[in-house]
Each structure stands twice: as C-alpha cells, then as structure tokens.
Amino acid sequence: MTDIDARVELAERAATEGGRVAADGFRTDLDVETKDGKTDVVTEADRAAQRRVVELVREEFPDDAIVGEEEDALKAVPEEGDAWVVDPIDGTNNFVRETPLWMTSVAAVRDGEPVAAANVAPALGDAYVAGPDDAARNGDALSVSDRTDPETFAVAPTIWWGFDRRDEYAAAVRSIVSRFGDMRRIGCAQLTLSMVASGALDATVTNVSPNPWDSVAGVHLVRRAGGTVTDVHGDRWTVGNRGLVASNGEAHEAVLAAARDAESERTDGG
The missing domain is CATH 3.30.540.10 (Fructose-1,6-Bisphosphatase, subunit A, domain 1)
Incomplete structure (x- = not known):
C-alpha cells in the first residue's frame, strides 16, 4: 500500500x-x-x-x-x-x-x-x-452528469449567506431560477458537492469564501468524478479563493454567471 x-x-x-x-x-x-x-x-x-x-x-x-x-x-x-x-x-x-x-x-x-x-x-x-x-459512492464509480443544456440543470446555492448578505443570496437564487431548469437547497455543503460528483446535481454555486472543512473533500470528489471547480472569477479553485462554483463542466460559464450575479450585490468590500 x-x-x-x-x-x-x-x-x-x-x-x-x-x-x-x-x-x-x-x-x-x-x-x-x-x-x-x-x-x-x-x-x-x-x-x-x-x-x-x-x-x-x-x-x-x-x-x-x-x-x-x-x-x-x-x-x-x-x-x-x-x-x-x-x-x-x-x-x-x-x-x-x-x-x-x-x-x-x-x-x-x-x-x-x-x-x-x-x-x-x-x-x-x-x-x-x-x-x-x-471517485466512488459505496464502492461504485462516480461520474458527474452529462447534461449540456442549462435549462435541464438542477443547481444548488451553497454555503451560507449571513443576514447581512441576503441581497447576495437573493441574487444567486434569482439567477439560478432564471437560468436553469430547477433549484435545490440541501443545507450541507459537502453533501451538495458530493451530489454534483454523483450527477444528482449538475452544479452548485456561491460567492461566499467557504471554510476548508465545508469544501475541500467535496471539491476533490467533484474533480475526480470529472467535474470542474473554480472560484467566482473562473480561476481554478483553491483553499481561500473567493466563492466556489462546481459543475459537470458542460455549461460552467452559465453557472459562473450565477455566482457573478451574487457577487455584484456584495458591499462588504472583502
């Protein structure tokens, strides 16, 4: 070993x-x-x-x-x-x-x-x-979904927007429901990323900088399952980057646009 x-x-x-x-x-x-x-x-x-x-x-x-x-x-x-x-x-x-x-x-x-x-x-x-x-789930190989049409995507907003950042949360939700087929809200970032890795979700998005314990394992799963993970700027995601955008890679720019819509509402200067 x-x-x-x-x-x-x-x-x-x-x-x-x-x-x-x-x-x-x-x-x-x-x-x-x-x-x-x-x-x-x-x-x-x-x-x-x-x-x-x-x-x-x-x-x-x-x-x-x-x-x-x-x-x-x-x-x-x-x-x-x-x-x-x-x-x-x-x-x-x-x-x-x-x-x-x-x-x-x-x-x-x-x-x-x-x-x-x-x-x-x-x-x-x-x-x-x-x-x-x-990557695998219960021993069976994982792969991200193969959908290419954003209007068929199920997309989840993830990580938590505090009460002082609800304009960003609202912008993310508006962007998701206007761009994609449906929206999910799981309430667990690692499960959300795992679902992207398995194809149960096509993408997840936030402009919030996630803590490492909320993100690192799930990001690795998505990548090993064939997906794409970037920050809000479209650069390869690493710990500490602004935002997290994970997708099956087939319409990543559309998912990234949802993160940028949320980011456009940011007023904290960080």
Missing part, C-alpha cells in the same frame, strides 16, 4: 467512525449551542465525532496537521506539508432538526492540495470516497 493509498483508506475509515459517533446523537435530546450567529449551531455530537476522527488520524500520522471546525484544531490549511481537514457534522442545522442531510467529512491534503477525501452520510447510508485518480 502506498502512502496515498493509506491516506485514502484512513480518510474513509475515520469519516465512517466519526459518522458513527455523530449518528449516536442523531434524533436524540441534544443540547444545542450557538457560536457566531443564530444559525451557527454546535452540539456535543460535533465535538465527540471530531475527537474520534482526530484520534484515528493521530494513530497513523501523528505529525500531520489537523484542520477542523470544532475545538482547538487549526482553522487554515497549511501551504506546505501533510494535513487533514475534518468536519465532524457538516449540516449541523439539518442534524439538530432531525433531517438526515448531514455528513462527516475527512480529507487528506498535501502542500495545500487534496489527495484523498471521504464524505460519509450515516443517515442516508452513503459513503463518497475519492483518491488521486477516481
């Missing part, structure tokens, strides 16, 4: 184990806390699941950096060296509402680029895994 193969195997195992810990708290009487806003919630299940993922990573790669949403993990991906990016429960708002659209996400990164990723959805029974060359 090569070093990368070991990281793919560990990403899947850690996401599965972390997801199992999270699932033990799903649809139970959990205390829900808020962090930076009314919709930014966290539970003890998030913390326990992240601790389990970190424990497994430390057993095999004790010197690697760990980037994670909860507790004292790093909050930015190092530009050099090996690191792991962890989201113990992506879609916590769905989780606390007892909606099964949430995931445990683990990605291995080398010099800022993902080399392995696993997004596991315990309540749905799905595990999305990508290595250096391909």
Whole structure:
C-alpha cells in the first residue's frame, strides 16, 4: 500500500467512525449551542465525532496537521506539508432538526492540495470516497452528469449567506431560477458537492469564501468524478479563493454567471 493509498483508506475509515459517533446523537435530546450567529449551531455530537476522527488520524500520522471546525484544531490549511481537514457534522442545522442531510467529512491534503477525501452520510447510508485518480459512492464509480443544456440543470446555492448578505443570496437564487431548469437547497455543503460528483446535481454555486472543512473533500470528489471547480472569477479553485462554483463542466460559464450575479450585490468590500 502506498502512502496515498493509506491516506485514502484512513480518510474513509475515520469519516465512517466519526459518522458513527455523530449518528449516536442523531434524533436524540441534544443540547444545542450557538457560536457566531443564530444559525451557527454546535452540539456535543460535533465535538465527540471530531475527537474520534482526530484520534484515528493521530494513530497513523501523528505529525500531520489537523484542520477542523470544532475545538482547538487549526482553522487554515497549511501551504506546505501533510494535513487533514475534518468536519465532524457538516449540516449541523439539518442534524439538530432531525433531517438526515448531514455528513462527516475527512480529507487528506498535501502542500495545500487534496489527495484523498471521504464524505460519509450515516443517515442516508452513503459513503463518497475519492483518491488521486477516481471517485466512488459505496464502492461504485462516480461520474458527474452529462447534461449540456442549462435549462435541464438542477443547481444548488451553497454555503451560507449571513443576514447581512441576503441581497447576495437573493441574487444567486434569482439567477439560478432564471437560468436553469430547477433549484435545490440541501443545507450541507459537502453533501451538495458530493451530489454534483454523483450527477444528482449538475452544479452548485456561491460567492461566499467557504471554510476548508465545508469544501475541500467535496471539491476533490467533484474533480475526480470529472467535474470542474473554480472560484467566482473562473480561476481554478483553491483553499481561500473567493466563492466556489462546481459543475459537470458542460455549461460552467452559465453557472459562473450565477455566482457573478451574487457577487455584484456584495458591499462588504472583502
């Protein structure tokens, strides 16, 4: 087994184990806390699941950096060296509402680029895994959709526009419903990206800069499944870029236009 193969195997195992810990708290009487806003919630299940993922990573790669949403993990991906990016429960708002659209996400990164990723959805029974060359769901090869007509596309806005950025959110929604066949709103960025990778969605779009734990694994899945991922400017997406636009690659410019419509409403100067 090569070093990368070991990281793919560990990403899947850690996401599965972390997801199992999270699932033990799903649809139970959990205390829900808020962090930076009314919709930014966290539970003890998030913390326990992240601790389990970190424990497994430390057993095999004790010197690697760990980037994670909860507790004292790093909050930015190092530009050099090996690191792991962890989201113990992506879609916590769905989780606390007892909606099964949430995931445990683990990605291995080398010099800022993902080399392995696993997004596991315990309540749905799905595990999305990508290595250096391909992607699979529950062991079956993944491929983005082959639709070419934007009027047949199902497109999802993703990442969260805060209450001070609802003009951008509204612009994204208007652009999606006017340009494409239909719109979805999943409420879990990693599941949304996984659905693009599987062809269940044709694209997803935001002009918000996503946190690495909300994006890195899913971006790797989309690319390994044959899709295209850029920032709002149309440049190849990397961690820290403005916006995230992922598609099957067949009408990426149309999807990018929706992100730019949202960006045109931005007034925060960032």
